[in-house]
Amino acid sequence: MDEDILRKMEERLGPLHARQRLGIETDHEAQIFGQGLLSFHIKNWYPVHSVIRNALKLTGLYWRGRRNTGSILVKRNDVMFKELPPLFDGFTILHLSDMHVDMNEAAMQRLIELVGEMRYDLCVLTGDYRGKNFGPFEATLNGVARVRVHLKGPVYGVLGDHDTIQMVPGLEAMGIRMLLNESEVIVRGDQQIYLAGIDDAHCFKADDIEKAALQIPYGEFSILLSHTPEIYRQAAHADFNLLLSGHTHGGQICLPGSIPIILDAVLPRRMGAGAWQYHDMAGYTSVGAGSSVVPVRLNCPPEITLHGLRSG
Numbered sequence: 001m002d003e004d005i006l007r008k009m010e011e012r013l014g015p016l017h018a019r020q021r022l023g024i025e026t027d028h029e030a031q032i033f034g035q036g037l038l039s040f041h042i043k044n045w046y047p048v049h050s051v052i053r054n055a056l057k058l059t060g061l062y063w064r065g066r067r068n069t070g071s072i073l074v075k076r077n078d079v080m081f082k083e084l085p086p087l088f089d090g091f092t093i094l095h096l097s098d099m100h101v102d103m104n105e106a107a108m109q110r111l112i113e114l115v116g117e118m119r120y121d122l123c124v125l126t127g128d129y130r131g132k133n134f135g136p137f138e139a140t141l142n143g144v145a146r147v148r149v150h151l152k153g154p155v156y157g158v159l160g161d162h163d164t165i166q167m168v169p170g171l172e173a174m175g176i177r178m179l180l181n182e183s184e185v186i187v188r189g190d191q192q193i194y195l196a197g198i199d200d201a202h203c204f205k206a207d208d209i210e211k212a213a214l215q216i217p218y219g220e221f222s223i224l225l226s227h228t229p230e231i232y233r234q235a236a237h238a239d240f241n242l243l244l245s246g247h248t249h250g251g252q253i254c255l256p257g258s259i260p261i262i263l264d265a266v267l268p269r270r271m272g273a274g275a276w277q278y279h280d281m282a283g284y285t286s287v288g289a290g291s292s293v294v295p296v297r298l299n300c301p302p303e304i305t306l307h308g309l310r311s312g
Contacts, residue, residue, distance in 0.1 A: 005166075005169050006018055006019075006022075008169075009165070009168065009169075013180055013181070017180070017181070017199075017206070017208075018165060020206070021165040021199065021204060021206050022165060022166075024204050024205075024206065025164055025165070025204070028133075028134070028203065028204070029134045029135075052293065052294050056294070056296060061296070061298060062294075062296060064298075065253070065294075065296030065297055065298045066104075066295055066296050068296065068297040068298065068301060068302075069104050069106070069107040069290075069291050069295055069296065069297050069302060070104075070106045070107050070110045071110075071297075071301050071302070072107065072110050072111055072114060072289055072301070072302045072303060072304060073301050073302070073303045073304075074114060074118075074303070074304055074305075074306065075274075075303050075304070075305045075306070076305075076306050076308065077274075077275050077284055077305055077306070077307045077308070078307075078308040078310055079242065079275070079282045079307065079308070079309060079310065080310040080311070080312045081221065081241055081242075081282070081309065081310070081311065081312075082311075082312065083219075083221045083241055084193070084221050084241075084309055084310070084311040085188070085191035085192070085193065085221060085311070086191070086311050087188040087189050087190075087191040088188055088191065088193055088221070088309055088311065089309070089310060089311035089312075090308065090309070090310070091121050091122075091188075091193075091308075091309040092119070092120040092121050092122075092306055092307065092308050092309070093120060093121065093122050093123070093124055093223075093244070093306070093307040093309070094115065094118060094120040094122070094123040094124070094151075094304065094305075094306055095123075095124050095126065095244055095284070095286055095304065095305040095306070095307055096111075096115075096123065096124070096125050096126075096147075096286075096289055096304055097125070097126040097127065097128070097227075097245070097246025097247075097286040097288045097289065098126075098127070098128040098160070098246045098247065098249060098286070098287075098288025098289065098290050098292070099111070099125075099128065099129055099143075099144070099147065099288070099289050099290045100128055100129070100130065100131045100162070100288075100290035100291060100292055101129055101130075101131075101139075101140055101143030101144055101146075101147065101290065102130065102131040102139045102140055102143050103131040103290055103291055103292070103295050104290060104291060104295040107289070107290060107291070107295070107302065108143060108146070108147065108290070111147060111289050111304065112146065112147055112150050114304060115147070115150050115151060115304065116150040118306070120152070120153070120306060121153060122153055122154050122155075122156070122186065122195075123151050123152070123153060123154070123155045123156070124155075124156050124157065124195075124225055124244060125155065125156070125157035125158070125176065126157070126158055126160070126225055126226065126227055126244055126245055126246040126247075126286065127157070127158050127159050127160025127161075127162075127163060127200065127227030127246060127247070128160035128161065128162045128163060128227065128246065128247065128288070128290075128292070129143075129144050129160070129162070129163055129167065129171075130162045130163055130164075130167075131162070131292070132162065133161060133162040133163075133203075137163075137164060137166065137167050137170075140167065141167060141170040141171070141174075144171065144174065144176075145174050148174045148175060148176060154177070154186075155175060155176045155177065156176070156177045156178075156179055156184065156195060156197065156225065157171060157176045157177070157178050157179070157197070157225075158178065158179055158180070158197040158198060158199065158200075158225045158226065158227055159178070159180070159199055159200050159227065160200055160202075160227035160228075160246070160247065161200050161202045161203035161204065161227065161228075161247070162292075163200070165180075165199075168180070178197075179195070179196060179197025179198075179212070179225060180197070180198075180199045181197075181198050181199055181206075181207065181208040181209075181211040181212045182196065182197060182211075182212060183195060183196035183197075183212055183213065183214075183215050183216055183222075184196075192220070193220070193221040193222065193223065194215075194216045194220055194221070194222040194223070195222070195223050195225070196212040196213055196216065196222060196223070196224050196225065196240070197212065197224070197225035197226070198212050198224065198225070198226050198231070200227050200228070201226060201227070201228050201230060201231045202227060202228040202230060202247060202265070207226070207231060209224070209231065209234050209235065209238050210238070212224070213238050213239075213240075218239070219239075221241050222239070222240050222241055222242075223240065223241065223242045223243075223244065224238075224240040224242070224243050224244070225244050225245070226243060226244075226245045227245060227246060227247050228245055228246075228247040228248075228265060229243065229245040229247065229248070229265065229267055229271050229272075229283060229285045230247075230265050230266055230267050231243075232267065232271060232278050232281070232283060233278070235281060235283075236278050236279045236280065236281040237279075240281055241280075241281060241282065242281065242282050242283070242284075242307075242309075243281060243282070243283040243284070244283075244284055244286075244307070245283070245284070245285050245286070246285065246286040246287075246288050247264070247265060247285075247288075248260075248263055248264060248265050248272045248273060248285055248287065248288075249264075249287055249288045249291070249292060249300070250263075250272060250273035250285075250287030250288070250300045251263050251272070251273075251300055252287075252288075252291060252292065252293075252296075252297060252298075252300055253296065253297075253298045253299075253300070254298060254299040254300040255299060256299055257299070258273070258299055258300055259299075260272060260273075260300070271283060271285055272285060273285050273286075273287050273300075274287075284305065284307065286303060286304075286305055287300060287301075287302065287303050288302060288303070289302050289303065289304050290302065
């Protein structure tokens with residue numbers, strides 16, 4: 001990372017976070033190339049990707065699964081909160097996750113067509129913009145920029161386990177406010193809600209919910225963005241009202257009935273996709289708009305989600 005950019009990131013995030021994140025990324029890339037246990041994870045062991053692709057081709061499922069990646073569903077999730085300020089009744093959030101923009105051009109073109117026609121008040125992106133989880137990211141930024149042009153209103157985002165903190169300046173330059181253990185206030189008239197976001201908690205363990213919630217007054221309505229839903233316990237006990245996340249892809253390659261073969265997250269399976277509840281906190285895990293490892297979807301169509309907040 002350019003030293004001037006690094007200094008600016010340190011000023012904003014604190015003296016340790018940026019350098020720690022970069023250091024962990026360096027260690028992570030070393031492990032991917034065979035120097036540690038992470039190299040055995042299926043998404044990091046790149047020769048296996050060809051094996052999976054060829055196996056799907058032999059079974060005749062590959063091209064059908066690839067076509068499925070363009071069949072993006074628009075889902076609606078209406079949630080009622082007694083704590084929601086009345087002026088935010090009907091407030092709508094467009095939620096995009098796991099785009100992996102450089103994995104499938106046709107899927108991203110379909111995504112652009114869909115979001116260009118939508119009406120909402122705010123857009124959130126819950127990470128994994130990049131296809132691979134190491135290496136160059138210029139193609140990723142170019143792909144995100146193509147989508148960003150078609151997004152209206154304020155756009156907020158967090159990083160995922162495929163993303164490098166070096167992407168933050170480029171993402172923010174195109175008008176995406178990245179929340180790295182930070183929060184923002186959203187105002188309507190004389191009422192407000194809070195939106196917080198944490199850095200990746202799945203791979204980089206760079207999340208800090210306490211710091212993210214520091215500026216949120218007790219009892220105020222608040223939403224947390226996290227790439228992974230695995231931090232649901234911490235989020236609920238930090239008094240967040242709503243947790244929006246992604247990461248799991250819903251399994252991506254599923255048995256009939258959307259039963260995931262593999263769910264890359266440590267959490268109850270009911271939280272692996274869609275809406276769920278934990279104590280007083282509502283949650284939603286997007287199965288994502290893109291695909292990872294191989295550009296196929298079987299029994300698990302990609303999605304973008306419109307969350308409607310209701311007061312009552």
